[in-house]
Amino acid sequence: xxxxxxxxxxxxxxxxxGTIFLLAFSGGLAELWSLRPGxxxxxxxxxxxxxxxxxxxxxxxxxxxxxxxxxxxxxxxYREPLAVQGEDxxxxxxxxxxxxxxxxxPRDFLLSNARGETEAWHTFGxxxxxxxxxxxxILATAAAFVVLYYGPxxxxxxxxxxxxxxMFVAAFAAAAVAGVFGAFITKVAPIV
Amino acid sequence: xxxAPHHDEDVxxxxxxxxxxxxxxxxxxxxxxxxxxxxxxLGLLTTLAVVSPGLNDWLRTWEWGQGVGxxxxxxxxxxxxxxxxxxxxHLVWRRSDPNLRTVFTIALIFGLxxxxxxxxxxxxxxxxx
Numbered sequence: 001x002x003x004x005x006x007x008x009x010x011x012x013x014x015x016x017x018g019t020i021f022l023l024a025f026s027g028g029l030a031e032l033w034s035l036r037p038g039x040x041x042x043x044x045x046x047x048x049x050x051x052x053x054x055x056x057x058x059x060x061x062x063x064x065x066x067x068x069x070x071x072x073x074x075x076x077x078y079r080e081p082l083a084v085q086g087e088d089x090x091x092x093x094x095x096x097x098x099x100x101x102x103x104x105x106p107r108d109f110l111l112s113n114a115r116g117e118t119e120a121w122h123t124f125g126x127x128x129x130x131x132x133x134x135x136x137x138i139l140a141t142a143a144a145f146v147v148l149y150y151g152p153x154x155x156x157x158x159x160x161x162x163x164x165x166x167m168f169v170a171a172f173a174a175a176a177v178a179g180v181f182g183a184f185i186t187k188v189a190p191i192v
Numbered sequence: 193x194x195x196a197p198h199h200d201e202d203v204x205x206x207x208x209x210x211x212x213x214x215x216x217x218x219x220x221x222x223x224x225x226x227x228x229x230x231x232x233x234l235g236l237l238t239t240l241a242v243v244s245p246g247l248n249d250w251l252r253t254w255e256w257g258q259g260v261g262x263x264x265x266x267x268x269x270x271x272x273x274x275x276x277x278x279x280x281x282h283l284v285w286r287r288s289d290p291n292l293r294t295v296f297t298i299a300l301i302f303g304l305x306x307x308x309x310x311x312x313x314x315x316x317x318x319x320x321x
Contacts, residue, residue, distance in 0.1 A: 037204035045206060071267060076259030124312050131238050131310035134267050135231045135303075138274055142227035146220045152210055156203035163224065163296050170303070 006077055006101070010191050013069045014182050018175075021062040025172045028055030032147075032165050035155045045152050056144035056168070063137035063175060070178075075130065077191050083108035090114070099189050106189035121188055125181040133178035139171035218285030221295040222278055228299030228306070230274025235309020237266040243318045 003011065031052040034040075040048055083092030083104045090112030092103030099109040109115075110122040143164050147154065154161045201208040241248040241262050251265025258264070308314050 038206070040206065042206055042209050045210070067267075071260060071263060072258060075263065079261060080259065123316075127312040127316075128310065130263055131234065131266065132307065134234055134270060135307065135310070138227050138230045138271075139303075142223045145223040149220055149223075150215065151212065152204075152207055153198070153200050153212055153215065156200040156207060157198070160220070160292060163292070167224070167227065174307075 004192065006074075006191050009069065009073050010186065013066060013074050014179070014186065017062050017066040017069065018179055021059060021066060021175060024055050024059035024062060025168070025175075028052060028059055029165070029168060029172075031055055032161065032168060035161055036158075037155055045155070049152055052147060056140070056147045059168075059171070060137060060140040060144040063140045063171065066175070067133050067137055070133065070182075071130070074191060078105060078126070079107045080105040081108065083112065099192060101192055106185070106191055109189045110185070115188075118188055121181075121185050125185055129178040129181040129185075132174050135174040136171045136178070139167045139174065143167040143171065216285075216287055216289050217292055218288045218290060219282055221290045221292055222281035222285050224292075225295050225299045225302075226274055226278035226281055228302030229277040230270055231306035232302040232309070233273035233306070234266060234270035235306030237269055239309045239315040239318060241266060242315045 031048055034048065035052075082100075082102065083090045085091035090104070090108055092100070093109050093112035093114040095114070096104055096109065097115050099106045104112070104114075107122055107126070110118045110126075113119055146160070146164050146167075150157070150160065154164065198214065200212060237247075237251065241251055248262050251262035251269075254265035254268050255261060256264075
């Protein structure tokens, strides 16, 4: 049971940070949803807010760590131009059933269509994922700021609470697009 | 575009015991609008990088040899745009109560435009023009 350095970073980026993000989102959304007048005693409000602060802050921090590790550590391995030989941009991928760290990066492999019609995983999936993912930390940070700034006052302001929930869910949606395409792309063309 | 004063304890009496002080809406409005602007900058640069090979090459220079490509410039500049907008709006609105509904609507429009700009089917339509 062994993972290479690259595989370890891919696991940290996609699995570990992704799982923490998902947990923080679930907890944070449940707490935000329950912030309604008359639902809690004073003690309940205090306890709920401690959990909410932890949830929204964890989600924002995790979102930043995920996009930074993804963009600056994992993505360069994904997009290395390794396969080009002379006029043939994907010669290094010929006959392969998986990317090769020496001759065919995952991007090369997908664009080469060496194993079926894989090009769109890059031209649509990766192109969308790599950009839209960055909306997640921005939205999660804004949502966390509003929660921390207003504190329990959000209970009495349903409209503002709805704004926070929209930003929170939008952050999750952006991360979900990135996560789902990341999982599928890793299945077709893993970083090895 | 000022909002009405809040009466939190009237709506949620359980808050009275917490002794919360009144806070202006300006800082929250700044955070919400800046998020929309940040996403808009991201989408705009993503699309413009397809339209202009020169801009695409310049965005690539932000990678500092790490192999990230133009994504480095797009995301760094989007984050800078987001943070700058947040700081400026925060300073302007820190003691005021801008109408949050108006601010959120503007932020939503920016955010949606930015999201469209990051969608491959949209930005690839400008390739080669």
